[in-house]
Amino acid sequence: MLLPAAGLKTILTIKNAGFVRVPARFLLRVVYVTFFLITVHPTQLQAQQQTTDDDEIVKVSTDLLVYPIRVRDKRGPGASPLTTGDLSVTDVNHVTAGFFLYPGGDRVSLVFALDESGSLRTIVSQQREAALELFDRFGERSQVAVMRFAEKPDLVAPFNKDTAIAGKAFEFPVRANQHTAIFDAAAAAVRAFDALPRFRSERRIVILISDGLDNASTTKAGSIIKRAQETQVSFYVIHLPLFTPRDGRLVVRPPTKGFRDLAEKTGGKYFLVGNASSALSLPENRSSNDLRPIFQAIEEDLRSQYLLGFYAGEASRDGRDHRFKVGMPAGVEYQVGDYGYSRTHEFSVKLSHP
Numbered sequence: 395m396l397l398p399a400a401g402l403k404t405i406l407t408i409k410n411a412g413f414v415r416v417p418a419r420f421l422l423r424v425v426y427v428t429f430f431l432i433t434v435h436p437t438q439l440q441a442q443q444q445t446t447d448d449d450e451i452v453k454v455s456t457d458l459l460v461y462p463i464r465v466r467d468k469r470g471p472g473a474s475p476l477t478t479g480d481l482s483v484t485d486v487n488h489v490t491a492g493f494f495l496y497p498g499g500d501r502v503s504l505v506f507a508l509d510e511s512g513s514l515r516t517i518v519s520q521q522r523e524a525a526l527e528l529f530d531r532f533g534e535r536s537q538v539a540v541m542r543f544a545e546k547p548d549l550v551a552p553f554n555k556d557t558a559i560a561g562k563a564f565e566f567p568v569r570a571n572q573h574t575a576i577f578d579a580a581a582a583a584v585r586a587f588d589a590l591p592r593f594r595s596e597r598r599i600v601i602l603i604s605d606g607l608d609n610a611s612t613t614k615a616g617s618i619i620k621r622a623q624e625t626q627v628s629f630y631v632i633h634l635p636l637f638t639p640r641d642g643r644l645v646v647r648p649p650t651k652g653f654r655d656l657a658e659k660t661g662g663k664y665f666l667v668g669n670a671s672s673a674l675s676l677p678e679n680r681s682s683n684d685l686r687p688i689f690q691a692i693e694e695d696l697r698s699q700y701l702l703g704f705y706a707g708e709a710s711r712d713g714r715d716h717r718f719k720v721g722m723p724a725g726v727e728y729q730v731g732d733y734g735y736s737r738t739h740e741f742s743v744k745l746s747h748p
Contacts, residue, residue: 491707498699543579606649615652713746
């Protein structure tokens with residue numbers, strides 16, 4: 395796969411430590427869909443340098459490639475968080491020019507995208523405190539925005555560190571008999587990050603809460619997923635389903651095609667809330683609408699993630715396929731994309747001038 399960046403064409407693949415050969419069709423999908431390949435254009439980065447946080451600002455001297463990874467740490471509860479110094483790198487050809495490793499929860503820019511159509515208004519409003527508790531557990535450099543949508547998306551609370559502003563955005567009037575444009579809203583949520591400066595350590599996530607039934611979007615799910623991958627935005631989709639009778643029982647109405655893919659193809663996760671039994675119970679007896687367990691699962695997932703990045707050095711720009719390995723300390727395994735957990739993964743990078 396060729397991706398243009400800074401006048402270069404880049405090919406990047408990965409294999410696990412066992413050097414397993416992966417079919418080309420699978421590599422194509424993984425590189426483009428799952429690995430969130432970043433090859434950052436220098437001029438774009440220069441325009442975004444509006445901060446004095448020099449430790450975090452993305453450098454502009456070389457091509458940067460970043461991967462969200464999930465870590466499985468078996469070292470015990472007293473183990474310190476991983477740092478760049480814990481990485482072991484085998485780079486015989488010297489094709490890399492520096493690595494970094496950042497915890498996934500230190501700096502989070504988060505958009506809550508809330509479906510305000512139909513009966514979801516009451517349920518979503520009830521989750522305000524739980525949602526803001528989730529945000530409060532991220533690092534002090536994190537920020538939150540809130541978008542509401544029915545037929546059209548509305549960024550009612552732009553990015554801010556003040557949870558009081560975000561909290562007010564969870565309160566909204568009833569909007570009955572409206573169509574729902576989920577994918578248009580998802581696209582707007584991704585675009586909301588465009589105005590932010592780019593930091594190496596930042597995770598960008600959207601928590602999308604909806605019934606999954608889109609009947610008004612002009613945007614296709616595939617184009618949103620592609621854009622999210624290119625800009626390193628991950629969706630966590632919370633599905634509050636509607637139910638329909640089938641064969642004498644209630645079943646979940648299937649969401650619109652692509653709804654679940656927003657999470658599964660951008661590095662996030664999909665959560666289905668409730669079941670037919672809970673749908674039939676009295677409101678005061680329902681526990682399935684409490685999203686705290688899901689917010690906790692999202693937090694734990696982000697805590698298990700790190701951002702692994704490296705700069706491609708000049709030696710990689712000869713049009714040849716170069717390999718290097720990145721390993722973790724004993725007791726730590728990590729996962730990249732769809733590949734399994736392993737202590738060491740092998741990467742392959744190929745850069746050439748057009």
